Amino acid sequence: MVGLSKSKEKYLPLPPQDLVDLFLRTEEWSNSKRDQWGNWEHSYSSNYKQGKLWQPELDIWVKEVKKNLVNLGIELLSTWSEDAPFSVCLTHDVDILSDTVSPKQAMRKLKQYWCSEDQKNISTKIRRTLGLFKNKYTTKPSIEKTVAALHSIEKEYGVASTYFLFALPLHRISQHDCIYSLNDWVVYDGTTCSLAEVFKIIHSGGSEIGLHGSYHTATIPHLLTEQKIHLENALEIPITSTRQHFLHWEPKVTPQLQVDAGIHVDGTLGFNRNIGFRSGTCYPFYIFDRDKDSTLPLLEVPLIIQDGALFGSNALEFDPVQAFFVTKQLIDTVRSVGGCMTILIHPDMMLLDGVPTYYRNIIEYCLEHKAWFTTLSGMQNWWKNRSETLGKS
Ligand SMILES: [Zn+2]
Structure with a gap:
């Protein structure tokens, strides 16, 4: 993230131990505490307890280091394409x-309620089964106001994004899993087609x-291997990125x-119920495996902001205007350290009043401030080439 060539690494100071621990997620490795979904949540984190979750502490330290290196007359490689001041990854789960x-999707949900091993409570299964009668049913659900609405905004502004897709069939079912198949029929752009066809169109658009x-x-x-193969076969494209x-x-x-x-490349490291900097950084980084004491060939692009955390009733519960206010603050923070702002908007959130405008406002604000927009695989290519360039010089 510093942009220092390998031959000059001797000039690089070591970060303080608390920043190393934050970056390597020491607290998650050494503590088995997990929330109702089996996750490490923001409230367990030391940076949250210290009121620093919304500060990229490591990046602030790196910014100071870069300033000192430049003062010593050492040349640093620019971070982003075309010298952009920061980058943006728009993503959609x-x-x-x-x-x-x-009806087919409802049957899959029913199977999840009764066949998954992670829900054993009979009264919960019955209550949820009865809840299926409240759904609105159609043989071809329309995705005009969800997936198509997101894609249309992105086309309008000429920016690309990453759509993370579920891939049935599953060999181990959870009550939390999604219920669509890539063969399901949907209404998109005024016509009926399969979901696989929709995402082939979206992929061909960049x-x-x-x-x-x-x-x-x-x-x-x-x-994960099985599901990746299934998705690749259904869409006839290689898949290299994921979010859990x-x-x-x-x-x-x-x-x-x-x-x-x-x-x-993975984009999972964020939170469900808060926004901010889980690893103290918004920069992409290669995952370090502490047990093997080695770096994995897996780039992490940390998730900074997600809609579930902003709007969720078990989270921050902002309205879209309040959400944009804090989103702008975090974009400014990412800009100030020249990092990468990764944002997750779920397609169904576009059904909420004000969210389409919120999404437009984010894109406009980032374009106004000359961000470089890329996908997760675009980021992985960029970071790999940049690392190779630094290794050669
Ligand atoms: Zn999901």
């Missing part, structure tokens, strides 16, 4: 397609398709499973 569901690994892929071997569903992520297990599946 495709969990819910529409405000209606097809956006990226990544894998949204099912809940159990974070901890059970081989599942529910941000389900175990530091000792998940990164290696992603590497084993042939994934090159």
